[in-house]
Amino acid sequence: MLQRIAATLLFLIAAPAGAGPSEAARLLDCADGTSLQRSWEDLRSVLTAGATCHESRYPSGTELECRAASPFSAYGLTAQEFILRESSSGTREIRGVFKAGTETLRAAAERRHHGVFEAQGANGRRLTLDATHWLHLDQREDGASELTCAVSGSSADDARRAGADANHGAIAGRLSFPTTPLPPMRVCAVVADNTGGTPSGLCTHTGEGVWSFLIGNVPPGEYFVLAWPERDNPNHYIMAHAASLEQCAPNAPGCAGGMLQRVFVHAGEVLRGIDALQSLTDLPASLSPSSH
Numbered sequence: 001m002l003q004r005i006a007a008t009l010l011f012l013i014a015a016p017a018g019a020g021p022s023e024a025a026r027l028l029d030c031a032d033g034t035s036l037q038r039s040w041e042d043l044r045s046v047l048t049a050g051a052t053c054h055e056s057r058y059p060s061g062t063e064l065e066c067r068a069a070s071p072f073s074a075y076g077l078t079a080q081e082f083i084l085r086e087s088s089s090g091t092r093e094i095r096g097v098f099k100a101g102t103e104t105l106r107a108a109a110e111r112r113h114h115g116v117f118e119a120q121g122a123n124g125r126r127l128t129l130d131a132t133h134w135l136h137l138d139q140r141e142d143g144a145s146e147l148t149c150a151v152s153g154s155s156a157d158d159a160r161r162a163g164a165d166a167n168h169g170a171i172a173g174r175l176s177f178p179t180t181p182l183p184p185m186r187v188c189a190v191v192a193d194n195t196g197g198t199p200s201g202l203c204t205h206t207g208e209g210v211w212s213f214l215i216g217n218v219p220p221g222e223y224f225v226l227a228w229p230e231r232d233n234p235n236h237y238i239m240a241h242a243a244s245l246e247q248c249a250p251n252a253p254g255c256a257g258g259m260l261q262r263v264f265v266h267a268g269e270v271l272r273g274i275d276a277l278q279s280l281t282d283l284p285a286s287l288s289p290s291s292h
Contacts, residue, residue, distance in 0.1 A: 021050050021072035024082045027094045028074045029112070030149035033133035036092040037151060043084060051082075058264065061087040074098075075108040075147070087269045090153015093136075098145045105145045106137055120167060162270045163216015169265035170216040173274035175206065175227055178237055184230040185239070187213040187276065189223040190287055192262050205230070213276075220267050224260045224287060227276040235281065242278035260287075 023046045027035055036043075044064055047053070053066035064084040071080045074096055081097040098105050106117055109127065117125035117137055124138030132152040139145055162170040171189055175182060190201035201223065204215045213227070225241040243259040263274050 021068040093150035192222040
């Protein structure tokens with residue numbers, strides 16, 4: 001089985017009716033980006049009033065996912081679910097889920113802000129309000145529309161320098177190896193659920209004795225992080241971001257006699273602490289280093 005480095009449920013709140021939905025509507029309106037830059041505790045306190053919420057922490061940030069006790073109006077349209085998120089790069093966002101179609105929601109937001117959404121490839125549409133403040137429009141798999149108000153954090157410039165922008169994220173961590181000195185390494189983020197038959201991903205190269213790595217310009221998605229020496233590896237060691245060894249079914253996805261951990265890359269974020277410290281001597285064929 002795969003071990004996700006994902007959400008840890010911290011609390012579940014069923015709050016009495018209060019300011020939560022109206023505050024969510026105000027934040028989704030996105031007229032004032034500074035409202036999203038209040039302390040997380042203040043936002044959590046006001047948003048959980050009148051809503052049932054749970055908070056989750058990820059390596060990439062923290063989420064507060066809520067469902068209002070009754071529907072509320074934003075942009076003249078009905079919503080009931082909303083998610084507050086703070087990324088590791090410091091970006092804050094609130095995302096509302098609407099029953100209205102994306103074109104109806106797009107038109108309402110463009111009228112409100114006197115702007116035009118621009119396509120972001122397969123990642124929905126973006127309406128830039130200022131240098132640090134924007135709206136993002138997308139559609140869920142179930143057909144519901146999502147509108148996000150986002151504000152860059154204080155570390156957004158650092159994220160961009162690391163190769164994380166509106167369409168890409170980045171992965172950073174430490175390396176290890178059974179022998180010293182640490183040899184030059186190739187470190188790769190390998191697509192976790194590749195169905196095309198040929199492994200795909202992005203790699204970076206480190207020098208001798210360099211114990212850290214950074215992989216930038218990574219498209220959003222789920223990855224495994226693997227590393228191996230550029231030369232002189234007679235024991236065929238592979239370093240991985242993985243949990244301690246345990247029995248796995250032969251050739252099970254993500255299983256190499258141990259438990260590889262998925263990392264979840266989001267645009268604009270730098271995932272830190274993704275350390276490749278677990279040594280392995282074999283991998284499923286779909287993740288074989290020779291394929292990258």
